[in-house]
Amino acid sequence: MNTYYATGRRKTSIAKVWLRPGSGKVSVNDHTLDEYFQSKFQIQDILRPLTITNNLGSFDVTVSALGGGKSGQAGAMRLGIARALVTFNEELKSTLRTAGLVTRDPRMVERKKYGRKKARRRFQFSKR
Numbered sequence: 001m002n003t004y005y006a007t008g009r010r011k012t013s014i015a016k017v018w019l020r021p022g023s024g025k026v027s028v029n030d031h032t033l034d035e036y037f038q039s040k041f042q043i044q045d046i047l048r049p050l051t052i053t054n055n056l057g058s059f060d061v062t063v064s065a066l067g068g069g070k071s072g073q074a075g076a077m078r079l080g081i082a083r084a085l086v087t088f089n090e091e092l093k094s095t096l097r098t099a100g101l102v103t104r105d106p107r108m109v110e111r112k113k114y115g116r117k118k119a120r121r122r123f124q125f126s127k128r
Contacts (some may be wrong), residue, residue: 004088008080010105013068017080019088022060028077029065042074049082049101053092079104 004019026047028036037043050056061081065073082101086093096102110119117123 002088004084006080006083006087008076008078008083008104010075010079011068011072011108013072013076014066015073015076015080016064017077017084018062019059019081019084020062021058024057024059026061026063028063028073037070037074039070042070046074046077046081048078048099049085049096052099052101053085053095055085075105 026033
């Protein structure tokens with residue numbers, strides 16, 4: 001039985017993804033997808049690589065997600081599933097690339113600077 005592994009990252013989240021031929025079950029940190037994510041939009045976003053490549057019911061997906069929040073973990077899972085599908089079949093890469101699912105999102109939180117309240121926000125200026 002073949003297992004396809006890939007890692008996805010987004011913001012500060014990391015998702016380790018394993019794809020196994022199966023019935024379409026998705027588990028995240030030993031929970032079902034509906035238990036772990038409350039938002040239907042995030043669930044659709046995670047399953048988008050499988051939907052676009054018509055593999056929605058043909059793989060069991062096991063994910064170990066750590067770090068960050070739910071939104072970052074969902075993006076990391078999406079990238080991990082897309083990369084695992086590419087290891088399964090290299091011909092799917094062009095389909096996933098046109099949908100923008102193979103590219104890692106490079107946006108990170110900007111660090112806080114000294115003399116500022118946040119990264120760019122300054123303290124309130126008082127003229128008098």
